[in-house]
Amino acid sequence: MTIITNPSSFTLVLISITLVLALARRFSRFMKPKGQLPPGPRGWPIVGNMLQMIINRPAHLWIHRVMEELQTDIACYRFARFHVITVTSSKIAREVLREKDEVLADRSESYASHLISHGYKNISFSSYGENWKLVKKVMTTKLMSPTTLSKTLGYRNIEADNIVTYVYNLCQLGSVRKPINVRDTILTYCHAVMMRMMFGQRHFDEVVENGGLGPKEKEHMDAIYLALDCFFSFNLTNYIPFLRGWNVDKAETEVREAVHIINICNDPIIQERIHLWRKKGGKQMEEDWLDILITLKDDQGMHLFTFDEIRAQCKEINLATIDNTMNNVEWTIAEMLNHPEILEKATNELDIIVGKDRLVQESDISQLNYIKACSKESFRLHPANVFMPHHVAREDTTLAGYFVPKGSQILVSRLGLGRNPKIWDEPNAFKPERYLDGHVEKSLGVTLMEPDMRFVTFGTGRRSCPGTKIGTSMTIMLLARLIQGFEWTLPIGKSSVELISAESNLFMAKPLLACAKPRLAPSLYPKIQI
Template sequence: MLPILLGKVGNMSLATIQTRSMTSCSGLSLATLVMMATLLLFFLKKNKNAVPQTGQFPPGPATLPFVGNMHQMIWNKPAVFRWIHRLLKEMNTDILCLRLGATHVIAVTSPEIACEVLRKNDEVFASRPITFASGSFSYGYKGSILSPHGEQWKKMRRVLASEVLAPSMEQKVQHIREEEYDHLVRYINKTSCCSSEAIVDVRHVSRHFCGDMIRRLVFGKRYFSNLPASATSGPGHDELAHVAALFTLLNHVYSFCVSDYFPALQGLDLEGHEMVSRDVMRTINRLHDPIIEDRIRERSNSIQSRAEKKEARDFLDVLVYLEDAQGQPLLSREDIRAQTTEIMFAIIDNPSNAVEWALAEMINRPEVMQKAINELDMVVGKERLVQESDISQLNYLKSCIREAFRMHPYHPFNPPHVAMADTTVAGYTIPKGSHVILSRFGLGRNPKIWVEPLEFRPERHLNAANVLLTEPGLRFISFSTGRRGCPGISLGTSVTMMLIARMLQGFTWTKPPGVHSIDLQESKIGLALAEPLVLRAKPRLPAHLYGPIECM
């Protein structure tokens, strides 16, 4: 089995990672592979005419002893989600049961069943799986997103919801968000004006806007370097490595790794996931740890000098300065490391992906683009830049983003919910320990729910006086719901909406020379655009709103 590795981590190329992974396989791992292959061939011949499982579990394909459907999952890598959705379609069901080793994995594409999972049975499904990647990325399950149900998760969830993402804290850091919105406009203006064809890589801009934003909110600094930065400067080497590491983390955290279902195989690194996880954490620790350590020392010095307690400047201040009832630090160093990393990767993918897809769809449908621009001109005008306070009135633009969330999620599935007890969903028995995965892909494109689901139609969401990006009925998933729902709905809405609003208000976007239409092909291994969206951008507002241009 060749390692399946995606992208780059820090300075390490895909070819380097593959070479290292292949050469690191020991004789034991090769023997294990041969043994597994022999067992699979034996069971395949013996069970060639096996019939689909019947009874109390949800419908699913025939399984083999010991491995279940693992052999099929391996054969369908790396795009396992496409195989799962193909099975759902072939079996004409909205709930599917796979068995990967001893674990039942239940995929759901029906809003009614999804609500039954996250509302009626929310308490039962409030845990997360134990995997090598999730354990690594959460510093041993110290954070609030990847940790299984338990006291640590409850503590960190409470900290995140009531302290870090509290309305009062969101208000305190509003000036940071405003500065980043302005930086976005200046950076695009510089990029377009300093290019001979005014070409802008929308994926690069949107991903690094999200990276800049979350670094400012968490660490109080856009760049890891302490050197002064220009008002229009782009990401440097460390910032590029940081965003690449975060996306690699997201692509690997719950990626159907064989050893997640056969823990005895952990350490053999048959697919290279363990090496990738370690490389990601090396990059993140190299960049995060010096800032965290400085802040912890600062807190210690302020206690020793009995300095007056100051207001939190950013999210890291909140985490570092929290105290328990005895006046001692509430969070350990590992708690802080875990939570800062989780905040980072929670904000970076969905806003950037939704905006890239929305612009791609709108370029191919000029009438949709024009309606959004007309709304911005009517609500905001051209004499000032759009602000967060305008979002409530931008219903058509919010509908465009809702449609992007519906049609084009970054992740095929929500993070798995683990059943903490035997339960029943849709009349089927779900055994304790089962992983339930709600399909973002399947919910948003379910033809039983949506008319012409593959058509980009923002108008289908214009059914309320104030359109919201949330979807309580789970007809698609933006921020999820329940105990594991995203507590940062307000922040996520602001970042997503201001990204697309500033881009549309500030610039006229057109196809590059010689391009008839934007190719909306999805990646073979995921749901992002197969190729980064590249467009021409021309300023459409008075020059003073963009600031000076500093071409090199």
């Protein structure tokens, strides 16, 4: 439990609560449920469980602790006038994301989501409606279509080659036993692939010859993760909208700075490309996602997206293409280092299916079932964030027989599903074999998707991620290349990796450090392609 010790912060909290109390009568009509709500902790009049949420940080630990004490897989918390309903059951999760998918298809509003999306102009944060359907269709049928992904395969191949050479070069800088920052390596790949596919270039301006990220890329990456943290945080202003803009919990300053940095990096490229296509005649063909967004037209021949809408989609791609892959691969390698027999099995699979005379390719992924099982187990145990983005009830409905008022926020717990002992045998153990031994996927091949919602990878239903295929390709390619190209061992003096999550998200609390030794012929580590 964390107690507020900063007097100024506590004063702001008291002021906020006082303002809420002053408006109690105005909001009282929202607080009279028409049926039995899911079980939850007792709260105060008007403010509900706001004070408990503020005192108990990080909030997600308190939320799950309450659910354990109540022995329930569905719980209801009231933060001011908002009902927040959390779910840790696969059966109820399927009800949320399939049976009641359309009814629960809206999104909640917040200062962070409004700023990141330029006024809810992207898929992730916009309300369910015609504009959302249009953008989702563009993402699905244009940016993430098989044709476009095939066309951009060359970009992904370049960065898959670059990452093994980058690590190879790091191995040559000093002692073979000198630890490598695995997280930085993974982020180098993730950011470079995202940049190539979105903008058709690896760097914003200054080229880094050794294959790593330049200063501007690192700043861009840090801003992306800060924006994500702000979005997923349980901030006071998420539930007391009239306090937005006062920076009562400092999160608003952080998200403003993050979005400003992302804009400084992205906007010049977007503006220059719009000028090229709409003023100077464009190129011979569309080469990347930005080209597609700029050139799309409606039935009347008008450009489909404005500058603000394009930058909103670009920012969406920034956020969506990096965190899952980075988090998953780092945790997977960490778990493998703690279980050398699993790392050996994964290496043997690559040696048998791919061999040591060529580098693994995307076309090999379908056969790498053990590698995929390892990645899938990491998605179960170590999701990037505790909850899926909010689903909001568009009308009164029910879940698991309980009443859910219109406007309620539904939070499906990635962590709660993945570690639910009612669903999983040995829920805290890293066991990739659970997806292979006697499992239906053994004959069909392992996929990263989880159709029964026993845990979450890329989501499902209307609000599912349209980039499931590219997300799978990036994650498995990176993991396979790192395992095929190098022998990974613990640093000298270390007997295991500390598997501790951060508090603001579920990334590893400390970046993973490990030693790498090349295991392929030197000729298989190509030169860096800038």
